[in-house]
Each structure stands twice: as structure tokens, then as C-alpha cells.
Amino acid sequence: MQPRGHDRRSRPSPGRALRADVAPAAHVPPDSMHSTPPLLPASAPHAPCAPRRQARPLFALLLLLIARVSAPAASAVDFQKEVEPILIKRCSECHGSDKQKARLRLDSRAAALLAGESGHPAVVPGRPDESEILKRVASSDPDEVMPPKGNRLTAAEIASLRAWVAEGAVWPEADPRKFWAFVPLGQPAPPTPPAGAWGRNEIDRFILSRLQKEGLTPRGEADRPTLLRRVHLDLTGLPPTPAEVEEFVRDSSPDAYERRVDALLASPHYGEHMARGWLDLARYADSNGYQVDLARYIWPYREWVIRAFNQNMPFDRFTLEQLAGDLLPNPTLDQRIATGFNRNTKINDEGGGDAEEYRVKAVKDRVATLGTTWLGLTLNCAECHSHKYDPISQEEYYQLYAFFNNTTDGGNHNTAPSVKVPAPDLSDSTRFVTQRLAQVRSGIEAATKALPAAQHEWEKSILRKGEIWHVLQLTNAYSNGGSSYTNLPDGSVLGFGVNPIYDTITVEATTDLTGVTAVLLEVLPDPSLPKGGPGRWGASGNFILDEFSLSALPAAGPRPAETNLFFSRATADWEQLYYRAEHAIDRNPKTGWAIGPRFGQRHFLIAELERPGGYKGGTKLSFRFDQYHGSSHCIGRFRISVTTEKDPAALWPVPAEIRQIAAIRASLRTREQSSRLAGFYREASPGLRGLERERIRLEERAAELASPQFTTLVVQERSEPQPRQTYVHVRGDFLTHGKEVAAGVPAI
Template identity: 35%
Template sequence: MRNSKTQFIAYQGFSPLYCGMIIAFLLFTSGEIALGADDSAEVKLPEKILFNKHIRPIFTSHCTACHGGVKQAGEVSFVYRDSVLPPDGWVIEPGDPESSSLIGRINSDDPDEVMPPPEHGESLSALDIAILTEWVRQGAKWEDHWAFTRPEKQALPIVDEADWCRQGLDYYVRSRLEKEGIQPSPETAPERWLRRVSLDLIGLPPSLEERQSFLNKLKANNESAYTQVVDRLLNSPHFGERWASVWLDQVRYADSKGLGLDGRRNIWKYRDWVISAINSDLPYDEFTKKQIAGDLLPEPTIEDYIATAVHRLTQSNEEGGTDDEEFRIAAVLDRVSTTWQTWQGMTFGCVQCHSHPYEPFQHDEFYRFAAFFNNTSDTDLNEEWPVLQIPLDPNNYEDAGRLDKHISDLRTEIWREEFHLLNDSQAWSPLTNLSAYTNNATKVEVERNGNHDEFHTVGTISRNSDITLEAPLPESLSQLTAIRLTALPLDPQSAVPDSEWGFVMSHISAELLIPGIEEPQALNFERLIIDEPGPFYDPQESLNAKSNRGFSAYSRIHHPRQAALILKEPVLVPDGAQLRVTLKHRVYLLASFALITKRGHLAVSNDQRFLDLNSNQEFIAKRNQLKELQQQRKVLKSTAVPVLRERPEHLGRPMHVFIRGLFLTKGDEVTPGTPASLPPLPDGISHDRLALANWLVSPENPLTARVAVNRVWARLFGTGIVATEEDFGSSGEAPSHPELLDYLAWRFQHELDWSTKKLLKELVLSSTYRQSGKVRPELLERDSENRLLARGPRYRLSAETVRDQALAVSGLLNHNMFGPPVHPPIPDGVWQPFQSSDKWNTPEEGEADRYRRSIYTYVKRSIPYPMFASFDAPSREFCTPRRLRSNTPLQALMTLNDATFAECASALAGRMQEAAATPREQIQHGFLLVTCREPRDEELNQLESLFESTTSDQPTAKLTIVASVLLNLDEFLMK
């Protein structure tokens, strides 16, 4: 045995003869081993032991709890090859089980030596030991986890019944069924397929007219009729509404901010963007890039900025006294976890605190990935800055984008002409002998710093503080043309990495104190020049006494800020005159943090160039043009939407590893990067969010396409090819059809050009999808969960589809699209928001917004809509890759008693009554509306009997009872 290393003590009591007997037994029993007395069957050992298929599951189930990514007892980890195999590892000798410490320990009779130890759970089975031993004998070939290997193009498998296969995917399904000796189910009835595909593609049932049209076309051309239905549904505007709901689960979309107060968030424009993007079949790679880094694209459009709101859906804390930086960091870390689960199908959040217990992801790699998101401008504030004014009417997006760009370019051009004067040291004379005082308890002190005096606050800052500064003007100053104010961080050394609260100068006023004259001389300003273009607040507002906004460093101050107040005309300065400047501050955050100028100094100028700009006709024309453009932009009614914006490079935040996930305990500094177990970022490019987005959808990334097609598959068939949609790692389930998954992933990326609509068309037109969903007795025994796909999908509909379908068949559904969230009926007593003025205003019965599609329902994280929660919809606090379906009495209580379903039953009864003369015909019509098929005689007889047995004398009331039963049929609630 090589290098026993006392940390993993060499086994005692292990007999080499025993190991040899095991190997001989395996070799001379033609691959069959008899299990223990508790096992009744003999299992054939695979001829070739594969690491991913046979070995990794054993390590994950029995070993990695102690020898994994988190805990590495004895410095051994079965997550990393180098830890167990030569030249660095020592517990396995490839080709030599007798010399392998691993094999000895799992066979030991000594309770102090055997692995896993008796107190750590169930010991390895005889089959597990045999497989591990044979694997070592065969050379202990290690493999990367299947999900970390790139899908490759492959030939379709050969099957006996090729005529059954309509699409390439069918060959993989049929091949597996033939190997299992199972026949596929017969094709489902056309009208059942029609209802199934309608609910899957647009989330709504087919109308009676659509049903009849399909059946008529079937008589002429069978396959063409199916194709025409699919094309119609894919082109329906309701397609985007149905599939957007799937995406919004992934990205934790909500109309509220979460956590304690859970106030409203105005972000519905993102939801509408997703619907539109899906309807337009925006390729998935572009869909990804726009959301991860839309603001970094060349010449980004308004839609590109809206797309970045995906990562403004993080929860934020509006409570007073919270640490803004703590919750900003929490948002960054949430973006990391959400990105990984949404695009990579991997659990990455646990790497925040330690290396991954099962996957080859190191602790520091989490923070390298977090560095991609650490340099955005957002903070944990009520205002949710940065926001973008998005026109309410999407038809105005192009005009708004054009105006925004023109305004930005012109503002920058004007600013450049002004900035060189602001920054010209020769133009300014710093003030000394400064005195400072306030209007309240805020304390201000003055100290000399080089050639000027600086004021700074001391101790507690009071709200609504006015800081007044007085200083004698230089004797050399004969006239005054401009005043410059410089605002500084209290602690310049920590201003970038650990910035302090900034300031907002709500109003700036100035006056001259002239000896011998009692009344101060007020100074009138033409405008205010600042040190950067495109500020958060319009700095000119500081000259408006009625405004609370103006020149600011919002919400943090990272470096010195400057503003120059330009007088309308020069003011003569008498001997002994003093300048008085008053800075008013009226903005505060979270009820306690006053945004006040905490440190600064003054300078004055008599430079005529400032006034020359006032009379420069070309410059005046530009300013007037800017005002005109800004006015044109205001005409386009807009709503403020939180978006992502990158901070300037000079304000880049450093990213550190957080020891044990604690943001206050910082370790080594790291740069943006991806895990070493996956393909690296290209060299020679900026490692920003755009590089990350390109990496996610690059041909080298093995996960993105697989995760995307698996998600689509799961929505159609009820379970993904990888059942654990949220976990493609070694602790998740292996794919039921790995070759099929890789075929679809490669085709989606390389042949379908990332088109989700093209992918869906192939899936729903396949023979696999068109099978009957009826469960055959032999399938119930062999494959109760339909993992072999020997029958069509049959499972309960999603919460949104259950509600939308009821509204549709009753004739109540309002098909209007887009817009702010709506408030359908909610049970009394449910809406009790904590310390919030948030209101749930339900439209009156009969008003259109009462019956909008479910995707437009207001999503409040702390108070989920009860009907949705009962049917397993998530609260959207976190990324939810997969909804777990339940079956509880609450669901039946909801569909029987909820106000929406009661209205639907009444409206459906009205439709039934209008459609036919006799109760039997009316019931027949209602059944057809609800199930998309004609009722059988026994079904019709039962419903007619229910109608007759109802005690009410009113036919409408009797039909309402029947309609309620129809809306509660399993066939209605399932597909």
C-alpha cells in the first residue's frame, strides 16, 4: 500500500485472500452476485463499471457526508479526483483492489475501521462493495459528472418499429421501450390531444369552434390538421402568457419587495417584457443576454434595460435601522443562487458558506461568481434607484429610447463645456476663516486643510438640518461670478469599498454680508454646474426653494463631489464683505438616515467665462433644445421601473470571500470568474456581466441548453427527463433518457437556433406526446411515474391554468393583455399586510379587471393569493425551478366555494341555458365546453339525475349546481 497517511488509518483485519475471493467470485459467476438473505433476487453485475452511473451514486449516498466538499475527514474527499487517485490521492490503487485502502476499509470487520462507520448509517450492501471492487480492478477510471460534459451530436438509435416515430425524439423513447419490452400506449383521441396541447401551449382550453374546425380538417388531412393547430397556438398572444408564468417562477417575480414590510414594487413592465419576448420567440441565448447584461449591450434599447429588472426582483428591507450594505450584499448573493438554479440547474447557494458537499465547487468560486454582480448601482433603498422611466404604451418605446439618447448626448455635450471651468483650479479662490453653524442639534466643526478651511459634522445628525457657512471674501476679489461647493466623504479612505450615506442639497441659497448694511444682499443664480452628467436628481432643483431634491450624491458618497453656482450677472464685492451660504437638507432614508453634507469646503471666482456662457447664443440654444427634448419626454406617460446599471470602473467594489458566509468576516479578495470544473471565460475580454451572459450560452457550457429543454419537457410531460429540475448535480436524479436529453439540448442550441417555439412544436407533434394518458395495469406496476414514457402525460393542472380555464369555459375571461397587476376576489380576513398601506382593491362583480388572466394577479410575497397557494404556486420569495404537486381537500374546497369559481359556475350555467332548450341538451353542452368531448350516456344520465334531484325550483339554480360539479371533475382539473 502506498503512503497510508495516518489521517486515513490503514485498515486492520482486512484479508487479501478475502478480497481475492470476491474478485474471483465476480469473474467466475458470469457477472451475477447473490445478494444477502434479505434480498430475494440475483443481480447481474455490469460488464463495464462506469463511474457516473455506478460509482458516484455510492460515494454520494454513503461517503461524501464525511469525505466531501464541506467535511474532508482525513483530508480525503470523494468529490475530487485528485484527493483519492494517484498521483496526489492515495486511498485507491487503480487495478489493484488488494492494495487499495478504500476496498479494505469497506470490507473490514473491525467497527473502528469499517467504512462507513456503523454510527454513520447503513453499511454498504454486498452489491455496492462488489461494484466498487470491480471498478478498482478495472482501473478506477474517474469521469466528470455527466452534466459537466458537453452534449454532442449523435445518430438516432435504430428501432424495430420506426414507423411509430414522427420526430427524432421518438426514436430514443421507442428504443428504451423496446429494451424494456414495453409497448407504447395507443394514440389518444383527437379531441383529447387538442385539449391537452391547448392547455400546454396557451394555458386555455379550445373553444367549441376550434374543436369543430380541427375535427373537420382531420377528415381531409390527418397530420396537416395537427400541425395547423400547433402553429395557431404558437402564434397566439396567449402563448406568452402561459409560458411566462413558468419563467416567473424561476426568477422569483413578485409585485412586492418581500421581507418585513413587503411594500409594493413597480416592476410589472418586466413581466410584460417576458410575455412579449416569449411571444416573439426571442432566441433563448438572446433572452439570456438581455436579462443578465442588457445594460451592457452595444446601444441598449429600453427593452434591454427592462430585461435587466430580472435581478431587481430580489427582496429588500424597508425597515428603519437596517444595514443597507448587509441587504445589498444579500441581494447580490441571491442573484448568484438564482442565476445558477435558473440557467445552470445547480444548487450553488450552499457554496456561500463552504465548498459544495457533493459537487466540485469551491467556497471561493461562489464569491468569484458573485463579483459579476457586485458592481451594480442598486442599493437597499425605498426608491429602488436606479430606475428608468418606461412609457406605459410599448408603442412609445422607440420614441422614448430615441429621446433618452438625444437627451443624454446633449446633456453630456453641455456638461463638457461647463466642466472644464468647474475643474480649472486657476479660476477659483478657496475660502478660509470659515465659520459654520446649523439650525438644530446637528453639530458642525471647522478645521484647516491646506489652502482652505473645511467644515464637517460631528456626532448624531438630526433630520431637516440647514448648514450655514460664512467666510470673508478675498481682498483680491473685486466681483463675484460663481461659487463652488465641494462635498467630501467623512472618511475618504473607506469611501469606495465601504461608502457612507450621501447627501441631497434640497436648496442652496447665498447672500453677501456687507459692512454697514443691515440687510444681506441675496445672490441670484442662473444655473448650477456639477461634476458629472446624468445625475440621480436634477441639480437645478437646488435653486428652487420649493423643491426637496437637487444636487446630490445619492445614496452613497464615494469620492469628492463639486457644484458651481453661476450668478445671473456679476456682483461687485465691497471691502470687508462676507459670503453666507446655506445648505438645506430635507431628504432622509428609512425614517432615520438624513442625507446631509457631512464634510466640505467653499471657493469663489470672478472668472468672466462663467458669465460668457450665459450669453453664448450657441450654448443657450443647446440648453433650450435640452429643455424642449425633456418636455417631449415628459409627454410620454411613463412608469419608473428598477433596472440594473453598472457602476463606473473607478467606483468598482472589491469582492472578498466571506468566511462561513458572513459578510462582515472578509477573507481574500477575488476577481470575477467561473468554477474550475466548468469551461473558463475567454481570455482577453472584460470579465463583466456581459462576459458572463455569453459564457452561459456558449457552445462550451454543458448545462444551459440541457436545463432549458428539460424545463420545457417537464411542463409538457409532468416530470423532466431529469426529475430534479433544480439539481443537475450528483445529488440530483440521473436523467431517465440521457441520450434523449443530449439530443434535444444539442439540437436546441445548434439546429433550432435556441428557438423555444420550434422545440415545442417538435415535442407536441411527437408520437410520444400523442399517446393516450390512460394508465394500463402493467404500466402501473412497472412504471407508475411514467419515467419510461409508455403513455401520454396526465397530471393536475397548475394553479393559474385551473383558474384561467374556469374563467374561459364560463365565458368570463377578460383577454386583455399587459398592464399593472390586478386584484381578483380574495377571502375576507386574508389581506392583512403588516405595517403597510398596501391595498387590495377588488373590482366589482362584472367589471373586466375582475376576470383577467392569473398571470396579472398581484403577487405579494407575504400574502400569497389563497387559491394559488392551495394549488402549489410558490410565494416567489426565492427561485422555484419546480413546483411540487400536492393533492389536498383544500383544493376541492377552493374550487367548490371560492368566489371566482362560484361566479364561474353561475356564468357557465348561463351559457348552458342559452345554448339549448332542454336540461339534457344544456348539460350536454356544458360537458362539451368543460371537457372538449361529448359525454357518454352514463355520464349524461348521472348529471341529469343530479339536475332533477336539486331542490331548487329555478332552472338556472339547478344548472349552476351541475356547472359547479363540471368545474370540479378530475377530467377538468387534469389534462
């Protein structure tokens, strides 16, 4: 974690002492008004891990267990930076591991010292004039020069090769212990600048040295507004307000900058800004991933990270609590929340997935994240095989894997384990819902008063227009998932046979109508469907229609390319929470329309076209139902109608029995008939219908806010006395077990 005083003068403020387990930030402005802060040799102690699981908390010590290897002595020529790139770029194509023209290989020192077909060694250490490689790259003979094709080596590149050979052709062999991520950080001595040179502190001396090397000179000191903007963006990610800029410009006191830094470090925005980078490393997300991508509740982990930065938590504790907080003796709620780091793996909510396959995927994701986040090392290659350039073997990979292989969570559907967490401050949400609910109820009351007069006009309208919807005769029903369909006498289609996990259904119809403005999709109950339908999901008879689309062709004559007819608006008689009608036409496969909990009933969706469609002489319509949710959330029985009605307010379908009641003079209707007619119109009235649905949602939300229940995903070890067995996965296949391994850290 970044030190809280990383942009400070040498005198730390009380309560903000820097810790040795925290590295200072490197992005300090060169014109900053501070000197380098000292690092104090302090590390906060923490409780040991529970005796029952000694291995997993070793992750907190991984950085201490890796080899402490000193950097190799520097030479005038850096082989890895100056020489090896030349050999790879200019020589490896013909003289590498795959191809060795003239029996010459230049990908290792031992090979380079041997003579090829020419009989002369390519490299003679300490003797550049006797080294064949230098003769060839500097030759002007087209039959001798190397490389034979492309650009010749530059004078600078030849000079680097010559200097390298003259120094003895030092060629460090690959040593995984000297991989940059495993070399301990050093504290180099700052360069000694000339007397009176630019700069105020040690960091400035490093900057000046590099500028001089590049032939550059430092710019003048930034003005105070620029300086303030830099430190604000650096510490909070937010620019200063005009008032803050004006105050800082006017403040001429010597500690003005330090006090501003103190204020920014004390701001909650500091932790929010610093947490952003860590949350990226932790692959934090508010949804489960994969195709369904349902919402997940893990925001308390995000808040824990923010608090950790704001409280300047020591890095060793920050590490331990995220990787093994649940294994600490009597872990606190905060320590359990911290383990959410390893619950940021994806969860597959699709039906039909192999639970063990996705559990293994989650465990491997944790291993990969451990490597990139704490070790600065990608471990993915070792999942399938040992690689000669990797510092860990495949067996060591699965020893690391074993640490994470003994938790209770899975990789699909079930999100347990979780813990209850205190509710955040919901006063703003409660206030908004209360105010909006009052407005909606007032709107409903006003609309209700106007209903009788509006209903009278509506009755005349439906009698005058008659039935506006024309039922289509559906043909050529086809299911990608293998289901079968039969046509029923009422114009509907019923699915039977194979009940696929996912399905895309296409069905066709022909109409003589031109200027089609909307489509009516009815989903109908049926005794053959689970729980009466209208869907085919066994648990309830629900369905989820992810996408409903339409295309058209002329029914006769020349047939141009099929034309997509796009929908602009969708409404329905009922929508499940979070599964609204408009989700069926939003061209987003992750959303959809559903009808829970009103199962076993007729429901409908009205999809209005962006512009009227149809061809003179008849139109062939092709309807497509995309149902990606999984678990057989497919429509079981449906009927489709179209209309040319231009008034959106008139699209609500009117059943024949309601139309018959409307045809009876009002004074002759029974009380029951009048009540049915008024109730139907209340539901069909566009303005009132929208207000009533909003009222229902707001009342549900108000109830949630009144007694909130919040949880977050955590990690928990299995309670069994023996840990889950772990094997090497041959070629990375979780079904093909190799050698059994126990938890352990890499030998490196």
C-alpha cells in the first residue's frame, strides 16, 4: 500500500509515521516542496493463523520466502538490455533454437563460442577482432555480411557488440531466482549533483541525473494552481475546486503545501482513489460474469479496501486478511469480509454447467491472481506444463493450487458462503423512495378521478374500431435445442418433447397487411407445461425471453435480402422484477422479459415497430425467440398477432368478453359487468398502468429499506478433517489426474 505521507516533507505529522513495509510512491512531482521521507523500521504484528490450517496463511509470507538474491555486478555493457535484443532481432531467425544455418547457433553463450561451417567461432571472449560475428556484421561484402537481408546493423549496435565481446562476452544464463520480481528492492545512493544544481531533495537528484543523460534541462517550478491540481489528482483523483485553488494561492505560509497534503490524506476520497488500482488487481466486479452475468453482492469487500487505504493498514496485514482472514483465531467480521478478495472469481449461473469444472476454474483464477498481484509473475503456463523459462514447475503450480482447493464455495449457481453485514446509510434512498411514492400515489388518485370520463370514450373507440389484432397462422417452427412444436386450433403453438437448456426458436407467418405497426406476443398456460406454464422451467413454469426479433420478405415475386424490422418500444401486462418488457427488444442477450411470480396465467407483450413494415402483395414474417438464460427457461406455448393500428394507446388487447360488456348500454349492465369493465380499463389505461407498476416497485423497495438484509461473499475452509485431495492436472485437464500433491510454496 502507498504510504500516507508519500508526498510530504521529512517531518511526518503525528499519527502518520511511515512503515518499512510500505514503499514510497514514485510519482512525486519534480517541483514538489518536500524532502524524501524516512522509512521507519516498523511492521504491525498480527495474530498467528489457526493451528488447524497452517499452510494457507503462508501466502502472507511468500514475499519473505522468495530468494533474496543480489543483483549481478554491473558491466559497461548490459547484455540483457543492449546485446540480447540485437541477437534476437537480427540473428535468431536463422541462428536460433528452431533453425541453425551454417551450423551456427546464437541463443546461448556455449553455442556462440563454437565454430560453425566457417570453422571460426562466432564469439571469442575478449578478442573482438577474432570474433566472426563482428567481422560479418561489419563486412561490406554482400556475400559475407550478416544479416544477409534487411537493414544492416547500425554503428551503435556494432559498437555494443564489440564492447561486449571485448569485456569477455558476459552472457548471464537464465536464473529464475534473478527474475526481477524476486530481486529484493535496493536503496541506491542518490547521484551527486553539481553545486547549486536544480532540485530540493534526493528524488530530484535522480530526475536531474536522467535529464542530463538525455541532454535535457529541468523546467522552472510549477505555479501554485498547477502544483495544487497535481497533488489533488495524485491523492484523490479529483481536481481542486476554484475556492481551494484561490485559498492555496493566497496562503504564503511555509507549511501550506504540507497542510494541504494532510487534508487530502484525511479525505475519504484518498482511499477511494487508491483502492481503484487494487480493485482492478483483485478483479472486482458487481456481477458474476459469463453469459448470464447476474448481479453479485460483494460491495462490502470494496468498502473494506477503501477503509484499509484510509486507515493506512500495514501491507503484511492487508495481505494476510485478504488471503487467509477466515483462518485467523476468532476472525472479526472485517477480517472475513476481506477474504472477498478470493470471491471475485466468476460464477457461472447458466444451466447445464459442470459444477466441478467451474469450481476448478475459480481455484485456478485465484492462483493466477496470487501470482500477478503478489509475486509479479504470471503462473498460467504452469497449469498445463513445466516450461524451461518459468521459475516454477507444473507440480509447484498445483502445490499453490492446493492452498485454495479446500474452500466450500463452488463455481456455479450457489454463491455461498456469505456473511451478513450491517446496512449502510440508507437515509438518502429512503427519503427518495418515500417522496417518489407520495408523488405516484397522488398521480394515481388524480388519474382515478378522470377514469369514468376516459372510460366512456374508450368504450366507444373499441366498439367503433372492432378487433385490431390479427392472429397469424404460424408455420415452420424450428428449435435449435431440438424441441418440437404443434399448432393448436386457437392459432397458438405448443412446445413438447426435448426441453432444451438454451434455445433459439424461429417461426414464420404470412400476412396480407401492409403498414404493420406492432406485434402482440401472447404466452399461454397449458396443462402439459410445468406448473401450467406458460414457460417450461420445471420449478415454476417461468421463462425468460432474452431477445424477440422480426424480419420480413415479400411473400411473392423477386425476393431481396431479408429486412430486419426493429422494435422501438415494448410493454407487457406483467413484468417480473428486473425482467422488464423492454429487455426483450434491447438487443442485449444478458437481459430479458419474465413473468414471475404470476405463473399459470396468460400474459402478453406488445412490441411496437420503429416504422410500419410490410410489402404489397403479402409479407412473409420471420420471428425469432432467443432464450439464453439456461435451466430450460423457454416459452412453452405462444400465439402471435399483428396490427396496423397507429395509436399506441389503443394497442392494449381487449378480450371478446370485455368487448361484449362494452356493447351493453351502461344502464343495463349488471354490477358485476360494470366492475369487470372498469377494472379492465383501469389496468389498460396507459397513464394509470405505468403509475400502478411504479407504485408496486416503490412499495417493494420501501419494504426492503425498512428491514434491509445485506450479505457479502466470503471464503471459508471446509470443515472436514482432511483437506480436499489435489492432483496435478495433466495438460491442465481437471478430469485427468496426475501425481497427488500437498500444499506448498515454490522452491524459488
